[in-house]
Amino acid sequence: GEDVEQSLFLSVREGDSSVINCTYTDSSSTYLYWYKQEPGAGLQLLTYIFSNMDMKQDQRLTVLLNKKDKHLSLRIADTQTGDSAIYFCAESPTGTASKLTFGTGTRLQVTL
Amino acid sequence: DSGVTQTPKHLITATGQRVTLRCSPRSGDLSVYWYQQSLDQGLQFLIQYYNGEERAKGNILERFSAQQFPDLHSELNLSSLELGDSALYFCASSVGARTRVGLWSTDTQYFGPGTRLTVL
Numbered sequence: 001g002e003d004v005e006q007s008l009f010l011s012v013r014e015g016d017s018s019v020i021n022c023t024y025t026d027s028s029s030t031y032l033y034w035y036k037q038e039p040g041a042g043l044q045l046l047t048y049i050f051s052n053m054d055m056k057q058d059q060r061l062t063v064l065l066n067k068k069d070k071h072l073s074l075r076i077a078d079t080q081t082g083d084s085a086i087y088f089c090a091e092s093p094t095g096t097a098s099k100l101t102f103g104t105g106t107r108l109q110v111t112l
Numbered sequence: 113d114s115g116v117t118q119t120p121k122h123l124i125t126a127t128g129q130r131v132t133l134r135c136s137p138r139s140g141d142l143s144v145y146w147y148q149q150s151l152d153q154g155l156q157f158l159i160q161y162y163n164g165e166e167r168a169k170g171n172i173l174e175r176f177s178a179q180q181f182p183d184l185h186s187e188l189n190l191s192s193l194e195l196g197d198s199a200l201y202f203c204a205s206s207v208g209a210r211t212r213v214g215l216w217s218t219d220t221q222y223f224g225p226g227t228r229l230t231v232l
Contacts (some may be wrong), residue, residue: 059189098219102155
């Protein structure tokens, strides 16, 4: 079955790098996503990676994928107070149905 | 702004009642998804529609039903409401077909702001 796990909480100082980790179990997962949810808001797509890729960089965001260990991470460089939010990883299998299975979410707190 | 709209933003009702949540997808998107976010269950996929037809079903209760209309907007109907149905309900939309990105393709979902349902 599909299961996606994340640590619940991460606290970093402003200007430091944040690394949010995620593990998934479905070996057929082809697409892996990171979403951001700010308080009282919906889910904002940050980035995604295909399972044949090891790394993807997009400005301050770096996604690393270890397919063998089924481990995904999101690194935010130069973390700012505006990055404080809950970050969800999600996986989607191959096939015509694109449903997402989400992790529990990691609450990132950025301190001054 | 993702381009996906949901109404109402907040809904407060009593146990046993029935409510309808509405979602308008992004222009051009054919697929609509419904998700429930609750404190104990996290974010869970409920159901997906593509161009008016049900495509995939997740952990959706029998008391819940959905449909997608010819203009592609979707409604999620929740009946015989219980306290445990209190949650944030998200709608997402996507093109509905894998879009080529280089050698791969993706069908990225864009989420609406959600409807917060409180059952008293």
